[in-house]
Amino acid sequence: MLLTMKRKKPARVFTSIVAILVFLVGCESASKTVTKQTSQPPPMPSPTWCVGWNCTLRGVIYADEVGTGHELESVKVELLQKSYCSPTGGRHKAITNPDGEFEFEVYLHDTDIFRIEVEETGYEPIKKVFGGFYCLFCSCDPMEIVLQTRDGASSEP
Numbered sequence: 251m252l253l254t255m256k257r258k259k260p261a262r263v264f265t266s267i268v269a270i271l272v273f274l275v276g277c278e279s280a281s282k283t284v285t286k287q288t289s290q291p292p293p294m295p296s297p298t299w300c301v302g303w304n305c306t307l308r309g310v311i312y313a314d315e316v317g318t319g320h321e322l323e324s325v326k327v328e329l330l331q332k333s334y335c336s337p338t339g340g341r342h343k344a345i346t347n348p349d350g351e352f353e354f355e356v357y358l359h360d361t362d363i364f365r366i367e368v369e370e371t372g373y374e375p376i377k378k379v380f381g382g383f384y385c386l387f388c389s390c391d392p393m394e395i396v397l398q399t400r401d402g403a404s405s406e407p
Contacts, residue, residue, distance in 0.1 A: 300333075300334070300335030300336065300359045301359075302335075302336060302357055302358050302359035302360070302362075302382075303357070303358050303386075303387060303388050304355070304356075304357055304358075304388075305355075305356055305357075305358045305385065305388035305390070306353050306354070306355055306356075306388070307329065307353065307354045307356060307364070307385070307390060307393070308351065308352070308353045308390075308392040308393070309327075309351070309352055309353075309366070309392055309393030309394065309395055310346075310349070310350045310351050310352075310392065310393070310394055310395070311325045311327065311346050311350045311352065311368060311370075311395050311397060312350060312394065312395065312396045312397070313373070313396075313397055313399065314396065314397070314398060314399055315396060316394050316396060320350075321346075321348075321349050321350025321351075322346060322350050322370065322397065323346055323347065323348045323349075323350060324345055324346060325345065325346040325350070325352075325368060325370045325397075326343065326344075326345055326368070326369065326370070327343070327344045327345070327346065327352045327366065327367075327368050328341060328342070328343050328344075328366070328367045328368075329341070329342040329343075329344070329354045329356075329364060329365070329366055329367075330342075330364070330365040330367070331356055331362055331363075331364055332362065332363040332364075332365075333359055333361070333362040333363075333382075334359075334361060335359055335361075336356070336357045336358070336359045336362055337357055338355070338356045338357045339362070342354045342356070358382050358385055358388065359382050360381075360382045360383045360386055361381075361382060361383070362381065362382035363379065363380075363381055363382070364379070364380050364381070364382070364385075365377060365378070365379045366378045366379075366393065366395065368395055368397060370397055372399060372400055373397035373398060373399055373400060374397065374398045374399075374400055376395060376397060378393065378395065
């Protein structure tokens with residue numbers, strides 16, 4: 251009885267070798283770390299499981315229009331931070347200084363939702379909503395909130 255061995259076709263062997271080499275090269279390049287230079291602050295670990303940034307959200311409250319002389323002092327500003335993981339989630343309150351400025355120290359996660367509410371006697375109440383994604387890496391511009399005088403009220407600050 252004569253046994254004969256079949257030879258594999260050279261094209262099939264070559265294809266198998268190329269596939270293995272491509273796989274190995276892909277694994278090698280995936281394991282290399284690329285370092286980028288960036289001016290963004292690194293994420294800060296949270297006491298919870300999410301990663302975000304310790305940020306200061308700032309703004310100015312104006313009467314009727316943006317500009318010097320229209321800043322409103324002693325205005326109550328409320329921030330509601332809705333977050334699934336931030337330790338600063340919840341309600342925060344501030345009062346504007348003589349220059350109409352306010353600020354909130356928060357731990358910002360990109361999925362957070364922020365709502366600023368301002369109510370002042372003689373002015374229409376206002377609400378502003380924005381997401382944490384808008385402020386990634388603490389990049390929010392200072393907010394300029396203009397309160398409009400109610401009918402019959404004076405706009406003198």
